[in-house]
Amino acid sequence: MSTHTANTDGTNHDAHDHGHHHETFISKYVFSMDHKMIAKQFLITGIIMGVIGMMMSLIFRLQLAYPDMKFPFLESVIGQWGKDGKLDPNFYLALITIHGTIMVFYVLTAGLSGTFSNLLIPLQVGARDMASPFMNMLSYWFFFLSSIVLLSSLFVDGGPASAGWTVYPPLSALPKAIPGSGTGMTLWLVAIILFIASALLGGINYITTVLNMRTKGMKMTRMPLTIWAFFITAVLGLLSFPVLLGAGLLLIFDRSFGTSFYLNEIVAELAGGIERVGGSPVLYQHLFWFLGHPEVYIILLPALGITSEVIATNSRKPIFGYRAMIGSILAIAFLSFIVWGHHMFITGMNPFLGSVFMLGTLIIAVPSAVKTFNYLATLWKGNLHLTPAMMFAIGLVSFFISGGLTGIYLGNAALDINLHDTYFVVAHFHLVMGSAAIFGMLSGIYHWFPRMFGRMMNNTLGYIHFWLTLISAYCVFFPMHFMGLAGVPRRYYANTAYDQFNVFVDMNQFVTIAAIIGGAAQLLFLINFFGSIFKGKRAPQNPWNSNTLEWTAPVKHIHGNWPGDIPYVYRWPYDYSKPGSELDFIPQNIPDADQTDPLDEPKPVHFDLKNTTMPLVENKEA
C-alpha cells in the first residue's frame, strides 16, 4: 500500500474546506473563518494594544522620574488628566491599572496565544483548519469587542478602572470609592467578561483540534513542543477563566445590586446607602488568584513552546530531553493551580496555609529548571544560526533565569512580609513574565513571519531591535530590585514624601530614560513588521530548514492549508543533524527508506564515533 494515499479517515473537514466559493473582502479579511487570517487579526490587534499599553507606561514612568517637573505636552496628549503638564494622581492609578490589564490579558494572553495557537495548531498537527472555524471567528470578535470596551473606558466620567489590574475590593466594589471605581470599573468588568468568552471559545477549539484532528502519524509524542505548550495553555485557560467569571459576577452584584460578598462591615454612608456586612475582600482575592496564577503560565507557556521550537531549529540539534520538556509543561500546569495563595501571604491567611502554598511554589522551580537546562543543553555545541528569532529566544532564556531566581525569594512566605507590594515584585514579574513572554512573542513573530505573510523581515533591523530591547529591558527592571529591597512601594504616585527614598531619584530617572529608549526601539520593530508585509523579500518554502509541517504547506495561503492530501507524519519534529542523513534536517512528513506505516518509529541511529559523517548543511547563509 502506498503511504501517500488519500487521508480519508477521521478528517471530516476536508469536504467543506475544499470548496472554492467566492470570497468578498469582508469574508476574507474581516469576518474570516480561516485560522491563518484570524491569527493575523489577533496579532495586529495585539500589537496595537501593546503600543497603547507601552505608551501608558512611558507616561507614568515620566511622572515617577520627574515628580516635580511639568511636561506641557501631556496636556495635549491626555487633556484634563494632564492639566498644566502635571499628571493627575487619579489618572496615574488609572494608567497603571489599564497598562497591567492590557499587557496581561490583551497582549500576552490573546495577542500571544491567540496568534500562535491559531496559526500553528492546524498547520503543525496537519489539519485543514480549526475544529470549528466559526467559533474561532467568534473568539476573535469577542476579543475585539472586549478591546473596544476597555479602551472606551478611557473616555468616561471619572476615568477608567483604577484599582490596579487585580481590581481588589473595596476599591472595585464600591462605585464611589475613587473616581475610577464608577463607570470605568463597570466597563472593565464588561470587557473582562467578553474577554473570558473569547478565551473559552478559543480554548475549546484549540484543545479539540489538538486531540481530534492530528494527521495520521502525528502521535502525541511526535507533536512539536509548540503544540504541547499551546494545548496545555488552552487547558489552563479553560479551567481558570471560569473562576474569574464567577468572581466577576459576584463583583457586579456587589457593585450594582447591593450585595456584600466582598465587603465586610462598611458603613452605609460610604457604601451607597446600604449597610454592608458579612462578606470578605479575601474571598475575591482567592477567586481572582485561582485564575491569576495559572494566568502567569497561560502567558509564559506559549512563549516557552515557541522558544523550544526556535532554539532546536536554529541550533540544528534535536531539542534536549523532549519528553522531559513535555513532563515539565504538565508539571508546571498542575502546580500552577495549587499555588495561588503565594499572592496572598500577608492578607491574614492562616500561616500554616501559607507554608503549604510556599512549598508548592518552590517546587515549581524544579520543572522550570528542567526547561532552562534543556534549553542550555540544546544550545550546547549546536550549529547556531543566530537569526533574530534565535536571538530573542535566547533572550527569553536569559530573562527566564534572572526573573525566575527572584521568584524563589518571593515564594517564601517569610521574605514576602518584607518584599510584598514593593518594586521587587514589579521587577520580578516584569522580567519573568513580562519581558520573557514578550521576547517569546517577538521570537515567534520573526520566526513565523514568512509563514504568516509570505515575506521575510529585515535581519539588520531585527538585530538592532533585539539588542536595544534586551539592554533597555534589563536597565529598566534590574534596578527596581534594589529599590524594592529598600522598601519602595509599588503603585505610588510619587515617593517624594519619604526622605529615605531620595537616594533613588537618580535611579528612577535612569529607569525612565531606559524605558524611553526601549520604547523607541519598538518603533524599529513596527517599521520592520509593517514594512516587510509589503516590501519584504519573498519568502522561500522553508526559510529556516525546519522540520515541522507548516513549512510543507504552500507559501501562498490557501483554504485548507495543503492543496492535495494532508501529509502523513513519520517521525518526531526534531530530526536535526541526524547522522547518516544527507541534509541536516528531515521534515516530519519524510519516511525512512523502509518505513511504510506512519505509526512505526524510524530506525534509531547507532552512533559510531569513528565513522560518522556529519550531515551537510543546506544553503548556509552566504
Next chain:
Amino acid sequence: MANSATLTTDTRSQWGGGKSPFSISYGKLMMWIFLLSDAFTFSSLLVSYGFVRYSFSGNLETPWPSPDQVFNHFPFLHGMHLPLMFVSLMTFILIFSSVTMVLAVEAGHRMAKKEVAKYMFLTIIGGAAFLGCQAWEWSQFITGSEAGKLMSDGSIFHGANLSMNEYGPVAFADLFFIVTGFHGMHVFSGVVLNIIIFIQVLNGTFEKRGHYEMVEKVGLYWHFVDLVWVFVFTFYYLI
C-alpha cells in the same frame, strides 16, 4: 500474548493521529470540554458559598438559618410545616427529565424519529415544570412569612431581597438568588436548546443527516445541568 499485542496496536492507532482518540466527533468533544469549564464556574460560586457560610459559624447574633425552617411551604397547603418537600419534588422532576433525555438519545441511536420526538417533548415539559417550580419557590422566598422580622428602625420586613432578609444574614438570600438563579439560567438555556432540537427532529433534519448526534450533545448539557442541581441542592438545602 496475541491479545496484548492487539491491545497495544489499538491504543497505538487510537492516539496515532488521523482519527479521534476517543472515537467521537469534534462537536461532542467540544461539549465535554465546555462542560468541564462550566463546572469550574459553578465550583467558584459554590466555593464562595462555603467561604461565606463558614464565616458565620459560631455567630449567635445572626446565625445561618436552617433551610428546613425557610423552605417549608407547598402550594395549596397553607400553614403546614413541610420541610424541603417542594424542593424534593423539583429535584425529582429534574432528574426524571434526565431519564426521558436518556430515552430520547437511545431512540436516536435506533433512528426512531417518533420516539425521539416524544421523549424530547417530555424532557422539555420536565425542564419547564422545574423552572415553574423555581419561580414559585423564589416568589415564596421573596414574599416571606406573615410574621416577618423586626428591623432596627422598628419596621417589620417580610421576605428577602438582595439587601434585606427576614430569615437571617443577607448573604443567605444573596447566595440563594445567585446560585439558584445562575443554575436556573442554565436550565432555561437548556430548555431553549431542547426546543430547537425538538423542532429539528419534527422537521426530519436529523433523519436526513443520518444521525441524531445533536440530541446527544444537548443531552450531555442537560445531564450536566441536572448534576449541578444535585450539588446545589445538597449544599443549599441539605447541609
